Amino acid sequence: MNEQRTPLYDALIRHSHKTKWSFHVPGHKNGAIGFGGKQNKTFASVLPIDVTELTGLDDLHEPSEAIQEAQVLTASLYGVNSSYFLVGGSTAGNLVMLLSAFQENDVVFVQRNCHKSVLNGLELAGLQPVFLSPGIDPVGQFATGLTLEVVKEGIRKFPAAKGIMLTNPNYYGMSVDLKEIIHYLHENGLVVLVDEAHGAHFGRDGQFPESSLEAGADMVVHSAHKTLPAMTMGAYLHFNSFRIDEKRVKHYLQALQSSSPSYPIMASLDLARAYLARLTPRDFNEIKKDGDHFRKALNRIPQLNVLTASAGCVMDPLKVTVQSTTGLTGYELQEKLEEKGIFTELADPMNVLFVLPLGRIPDLSALIEAIQGALSDGMFHKEHSRIPLQREGTGISPLAVSYKEMLKMESAEIWISHSSGHIAAQSVIPYPPGIPLIAKGERISDEMVKNYQYLLEQGARFQGGQGKKINVYAEQKEE
Secondary structure (H helix, E strand, C coil), X not given: CCCCCCHHHHHHHHHHHHCCCCCCCCCCHHHCCCCCHHHHHHHCCCHHHCCCCCCCCCXXXXXXXXXXXXXXXXXXXXXXXXXXXXCCHHHHHHHHHHHHHCCCXXXXXXXXXXXXXXXXXXXXXXXXXXXXXXXXXXXCCCECCCCHHHXXXXXXXXXXXXXXXXXXXXXXXXXXXXXXXXXHHHHCCCEEEEECCCCCCCCCCCCCXXXXXXXXXXXXXXXXXXXXXXXXXXXXXXXXXXXXXXXXXXXHHHHHCCCCCCHHHHHHHHHHHHHHHHCCHHHHHHHHHHHHHHHHHHHCCCCEEECCCCCCEEECCCEEEEEECCCCCHHHHHHHHHCCCCCCCEECCCCEEEECCCCCCCCHHHHHHHHHHHCCCCCCCCCCCCCCCCCCCCCEEECCCCHHHHCCCCEEEEEHHHCCCCEECCCEEECCCCCCCECCCCECCHHHHHHHHHHHHHCCCEECCHHHEEEEECCCCCC
């Protein structure tokens, strides 16, 4: 099988060459009805392939031609039973995994530093999540991954659990070895789902961490648009399990994805897979050399400190996390870089994250010089406060009330500063990275409130928790 073929992209190009008149959706008619002026020039190259399910272009929800061939090539590259194209990002994949793998009221372990889409999937599926706390990086002060000991303790306390939703690597590129964890879970009859959004390039040529697919996960989602050259919202869902009914997976794929999927996004998934397939050992070596050079150059800048992998973790070479040594918060450091035209993936109170390309870094010397220029004005700030992220108790916690119970409960808005002890009726999520600080249905703790206030003071943006208020459930008092 020639994994460098691009059947869907090729079908779209053939179609664009033979089209003379368009009497189908979308309304731009292959670009004939444009936006006018410079806007039309911007979109001119992509509109001819922004089409619909026409003859020869297949159907994402019942593929049998070009899309099917492209998906088979993807499954072959990743070594799985089936791969599916997602046009709603890893968000769609996380929802599909949870809805297809479990039944309503199933107890499911969830890594606490999950993406917000996981919480939405848990609620839509009516599951009973039990959160397992990951380790905390002592330097970066962000969550990393789970240990086997925490997983074992979870199973001891909740033996009825049906499966687990893992997040690996974390947003900062730190990955734990999942082989033992997945083997232990399977031995105990649990299904293993992995949000590996940031690891679509994992397992390639020994230069990157091992993929959870190699470790034996049942289903895995990859955000191809994060580290592969796919368009935003392009992702893969990989199925590799006898424990899950694949018919349910297909049902939820068509239920949760648009009936008018984007052909440019799907074509970019086809191209991204072919790009990954044709990278040679020499290419991977050059990519790693560029990343190493970049890290070393940043470490030579006195105003910066480059983070290394946490204990028990492996660092993705495409992720570089830096901190200021002059007292700047991550947000302030990011702002300084943006003034020089350098736009990074995210900032938090302490860190700035660079996501490197799966290719050569363009103008690397000029980039390093620009970073040096951004930090060369002798800035000094007082050291910002650092509040360690802490686990509470055993680090294993179910929701205070079930999603079904929440439907019957009334809520009221209160100040977050006064919310400790209440049950959250909404999630509070710093964005980016989209990892919930407070999850809907959790009992709010003092630590959650303190961390919210700290993040707010440092300049974090939130989804939920705006105006320093949160909706909480009104609990009935026992007489």
